[in-house]
Amino acid sequence: MATKAAKQEKKKRRDQPPPALRELLRIPGDGPVDLSSYDTRAIPSGPEDKAAGLAATARLAERLAGLQDRLYAASTAGGTRRLLLVLQGMDTSGKGGTVKHVIGHFNPAGCRVRAFKTPTAEERSHPFLWRVRRALPEPGEIGIFDRSHYEDVLITRVRELVPRRDLGRRYGQINLFEQSLADTGTTVVKVFLHIGYEEQRARLLARLDNPDKHWKFSPADIADRALWPAYREAYELALERCSTDAAPWYVVPADRKWYRNWVISTLLLEHLEALDPAYPKAGFDVEGARDKLLRMP
Amino acid sequence: MATKAAKQEKKKRRDQPPPALRELLRIPGDGPVDLSSYDTRAIPSGPEDKAAGLAATARLAERLAGLQDRLYAASTAGGTRRLLLVLQGMDTSGKGGTVKHVIGHFNPAGCRVRAFKTPTAEERSHPFLWRVRRALPEPGEIGIFDRSHYEDVLITRVRELVPRRDLGRRYGQINLFEQSLADTGTTVVKVFLHIGYEEQRARLLARLDNPDKHWKFSPADIADRALWPAYREAYELALERCSTDAAPWYVVPADRKWYRNWVISTLLLEHLEALDPAYPKAGFDVEGARDKLLRMP
Numbered sequence: 001m002a003t004k005a006a007k008q009e010k011k012k013r014r015d016q017p018p019p020a021l022r023e024l025l026r027i028p029g030d031g032p033v034d035l036s037s038y039d040t041r042a043i044p045s046g047p048e049d050k051a052a053g054l055a056a057t058a059r060l061a062e063r064l065a066g067l068q069d070r071l072y073a074a075s076t077a078g079g080t081r082r083l084l085l086v087l088q089g090m091d092t093s094g095k096g097g098t099v100k101h102v103i104g105h106f107n108p109a110g111c112r113v114r115a116f117k118t119p120t121a122e123e124r125s126h127p128f129l130w131r132v133r134r135a136l137p138e139p140g141e142i143g144i145f146d147r148s149h150y151e152d153v154l155i156t157r158v159r160e161l162v163p164r165r166d167l168g169r170r171y172g173q174i175n176l177f178e179q180s181l182a183d184t185g186t187t188v189v190k191v192f193l194h195i196g197y198e199e200q201r202a203r204l205l206a207r208l209d210n211p212d213k214h215w216k217f218s219p220a221d222i223a224d225r226a227l228w229p230a231y232r233e234a235y236e237l238a239l240e241r242c243s244t245d246a247a248p249w250y251v252v253p254a255d256r257k258w259y260r261n262w263v264i265s266t267l268l269l270e271h272l273e274a275l276d277p278a279y280p281k282a283g284f285d286v287e288g289a290r291d292k293l294l295r296m297p
Numbered sequence: 298m299a300t301k302a303a304k305q306e307k308k309k310r311r312d313q314p315p316p317a318l319r320e321l322l323r324i325p326g327d328g329p330v331d332l333s334s335y336d337t338r339a340i341p342s343g344p345e346d347k348a349a350g351l352a353a354t355a356r357l358a359e360r361l362a363g364l365q366d367r368l369y370a371a372s373t374a375g376g377t378r379r380l381l382l383v384l385q386g387m388d389t390s391g392k393g394g395t396v397k398h399v400i401g402h403f404n405p406a407g408c409r410v411r412a413f414k415t416p417t418a419e420e421r422s423h424p425f426l427w428r429v430r431r432a433l434p435e436p437g438e439i440g441i442f443d444r445s446h447y448e449d450v451l452i453t454r455v456r457e458l459v460p461r462r463d464l465g466r467r468y469g470q471i472n473l474f475e476q477s478l479a480d481t482g483t484t485v486v487k488v489f490l491h492i493g494y495e496e497q498r499a500r501l502l503a504r505l506d507n508p509d510k511h512w513k514f515s516p517a518d519i520a521d522r523a524l525w526p527a528y529r530e531a532y533e534l535a536l537e538r539c540s541t542d543a544a545p546w547y548v549v550p551a552d553r554k555w556y557r558n559w560v561i562s563t564l565l566l567e568h569l570e571a572l573d574p575a576y577p578k579a580g581f582d583v584e585g586a587r588d589k590l591l592r593m594p
Binding site for chain 2: 073076077096099100103104106107108109111113115144146201204205208211212214215216217218219222225226279280281282284286289290292293294296
């Protein structure tokens with residue numbers, strides 16, 4: 001009988017959906033964050049090897065594209081909902097790779113990708129959120145930020161580019177900004193791509209070894225790498241202070257590219273499924289339109 | 298001996314590359330255009346059935362992505378070249394399908410897609426090229442216009458939305474504008490998706506038959522369809538007056554979706570290959586950077 005009970009228990013566990021990734025990976029936002037306690041090679045849920053991961057991600061792609069189509073369709077009938085994916089992480093952590101391999105599965109007509117580089121003179125002449133506001137997704141769209149307003153509390157902090165007092169205010173400004181996005185229909189998904197120090201070394205070396213990738217490398221990458229502990233601290237602070245109910249942070253183990261792609265696809269799926277977008281009903285007489293079409297010469 | 302000569306001739310023909318699509322499909326721009334002389338189901342070159350067409354398009358996708366990567370990389374070293382694909386055609390002609398199925402093969406990070414709808418109040422308060430200038434691709438990017446400034450000599454002409462005299466000036470203004478794009482590094486590829494009157498009826502009916510597609514239908518589509526001859530005339534005039542060396546028009550037979558996708562992929566390939574973008578050489582000491590990386594703790 002014990003065996004039967006154990007079998008039933010096992011079956012029950014198997015039939016239960018795994019805990020949502022958004023719960024597993026979310027930064028609670030209720031206390032200090034210690035990134036060293038997050039394993040960059042962890043596989044907390046989902047496929048456990050590369051082949052299974054690639055297959056699972058490919059299966060997700062179709063569902064994601066279907067949800068995107070519904071989200072976009074809903075906006076043509078006045079729906080205001082949209083999604084903003086914010087990608088942050090150290091150099092080589094896979095921000096560009098995520099855009100290529102995950103966002104590449106969506107219909108480009110509904111995507112608005114923006115990479116934030118060193119601010120231009122014009123951008124510097126405005127408050128730090130100015131350039132970000134100009135790149136937000138419209139209703140029905142999926143916006144993707146490769147780097148974001150978080151650079152304004154990361155590199156600016158590490159390299160002391162703004163007075164510490166101004167910096168201190170920015171976390172609150174960011175939270176208010178993101179709350180306003182949520183209030184006006186934007187689902188904000190913030191992803192920290194967490195890679196290890198040795199994995200970064202390997203990826204930078206790989207870029208140096210391939211002349212076709214030299215353009216992706218800059219000597220500044222080495223200078224930034226030398227500041228790794230300061231960056232980690234700046235990230236920990238940003239994750240702690242800006243993981244809110246309106247816009248939580250997710251820490252994604254990013255040493256394995258296939259796993260990173262599966263995780264972000266799944267996070268997007270969970271958020272889009274929660275939105276449950278629906279095709280709008282026809283606002284016209286369908287039968288009448290069909291008759292007219294058939295009767296036209 | 299005649300047989301041998303014939304065989305050699307046949308081999309020679311087979312080994313010769315087919316005439317470039319850009320030559321085959323280009324509107325010469327040296328006289329009136331009669332769209333009824335262009336078959337919307339024609340297969341002037343390339344794969345002759347759907348299976349072969351899908352396979353050929355998939356093979357092109359990888360080459361296109363590689364060229365896009367080089368184009369983008371070149372821009373990071375000061376390259377100014379970029380490409381703008383302009384898609385025009387009657388309702389259901391496949392503008393959206395082209396974005397999804399052809400542009401979907403590119404890296405979304407380097408694509409800037411813009412669909413032009415009925416002008417907003419702000420857009421109407423500016424000259425007609427204003428909203429177009431704001432959506433142009435940056436260096437290294439591929440821009441895609443789903444409809445464009447050509448609406449300002451198409452629907453505006455058919456529905457008499459602007460005085461005829463203003464309209465007459467616009468062709469020249471467009472040519473000057475496109476010349477300036479070419480002069481500053483933009484390869485302009487203008488595609489007219491040519492579908493037949495009966496094919497449009499079938500596609501509109503298919504939208505009505507599928508509730509998930511009702512959002513793509515508007516009663517205005519029937520009103521526009523009733524003006525088919527006027528639209529054809531307006532298109533003929535735009536193709537005639539605005540097919541220039543700087544920015545030629547291509548007429549793409551669009552009744553078969555798989556063929557349309559192959560043609561546009563091939564047109565993009567021919568233009569990108571002509572640009573021959575190259576990865577920039579490293580502007581830093583590669584060996585020195587490798588040493589530093591290896592010597593870091």
